[in-house]
Amino acid sequence: MIDYLECRVIAAPEKWSFGRRVIVKSLGRLIKKSGVVWYNRDSAYNETVAAMRWLKKSGQIFHFIYGENSFRYLGLLKKIHLQNAVICTFHTPPWKFQELVADNKYLDDLDAIVVVSNSQRKFFSELIGEERVFYVPHGIDVQHYHPKMVFLTHNSTTKFKCLFVGQHMRDLNTLSESAKFLIDHDPTVEFNVVVPEKFHSCFIDLPNVTVLSKIPDTRLLELYQESDLLVLPLIDATANNSILEAMACGLPVVTTDMTATRDYLDDSCAILTPKGDVRGVVEAIQALKSDRDKLDGFAGAIRRRAMDFSWEKIATQMNHIYRKVSDGCHQS
Known part of the structure; x- marks a missing residue:
């Protein structure tokens, strides 16, 4: 999807320099206290980088593509700097999310939650309000995955x-x-x-x-x-x-x-x-x-x-949500 969006990607490095290891080690206590089973070293590092960018300017949207394991603390910055927004996409069924997250109060810091199935909508709507929950299907690369143009003859013995x-x-x-x-x-x-x-x-x-x-x-x-x-x-x-x-x-x-x-x-x-x-x-x-x-x-x-699920079309739906969230952020 990111190929069809105007965005900058924050991702943990494949190789960790000494300085980066020191930064993450200092965050060890926050990782342990996160209450999110899948929250790890990469998650903490990415949120630290996001926090530094957050403080530089207003009007930014931070979208955590895998909210189950990557978002925990960034929303706290909304208390001191309101003019940025945070969105998470969640991929797990509600029962699995509850297994992974001990205390979901931090979700209230989100400006929007994106779900990839309507089966998730009710659960998250009850947590933060249905006006902040959006269904956007998962996408697929329809250029890479495509039919093979071969015509076969079938009979009763064909496997x-x-x-x-x-x-x-x-x-x-x-x-x-x-x-x-x-x-x-x-x-x-x-x-x-x-x-x-x-x-x-x-x-x-x-x-x-x-x-x-x-x-x-x-x-x-x-x-x-x-x-x-x-x-x-x-x-x-x-x-x-x-x-x-x-x-x-x-x-x-x-x-x-x-x-x-x-x-x-x-x-x-x-x-x-x-x-x-x-x-x-x-x-x-x-x-x-x-x-x-x-x-x-x-x-x-x-x-x-x-x-209908090509990444190009999914990105168009996400851009619509970004605009809606951005408008709401500017009005707050």
Whole structure:
């Protein structure tokens, strides 16, 4: 997104000089007392740099792209210098946020919160007021992730290739049970499962599953482009990068029905099944496998829908929020 915004990026250095290490060491107590599980050395350093810039001039907006781990103290400066604004984007479901943050009172210093799913809106609205909470979808690079223009001939013996990617809030049990059922009931369905090595044991004795780990980005892109279907049962979600990447590659999706997935998908390009419903996942796979015209229709529709989430369009939405926040800051 930053490629489409007029902004300066604050990021912790890859190599720490002696002076920078001294600065961060002096902040150790604040890190420990932050009450934010993911707040760390890089977070404290970035907020220190932001604080120095804050004091130089008015009319600035500081946007923390990952609010769960990067924002904690900068809002305190609003007590001495009101004419700057702070925005955070949060990516975790409410229950996860509550696990990570011991005391959320510091959020009241924010001028706006951006959520990447409507499933987060009520929780944050109750904390700081709905007028300060904005839904902006997560974006995707639709130039890098794109369909592969290859036309294949399918018959009754052609393998139907399903893809699963990731581990965060993924429902590995539903996936493995679905694959297990299909071993005997439809041997032409096979799965490529991209997960960290520690999850390989979930797929032992499943001959229709190939487990992959630590693959390069080029290979992952090929898998999106060469597969017939993304099968991604979930435990919970807000925005999901694997779904967005599949969408941009024109890969139809079977995933779990929840507010977050319906923010990005609809019935024109995906089948959404109840949580933990192995039978529903299996039936969705078989339905699309047996109806190539419907699958092809989904493929075209999902790529078109992905274009709505291009980073260029998401940046336009963010600029609208920046203007709104800036106007409010000047009026205060």
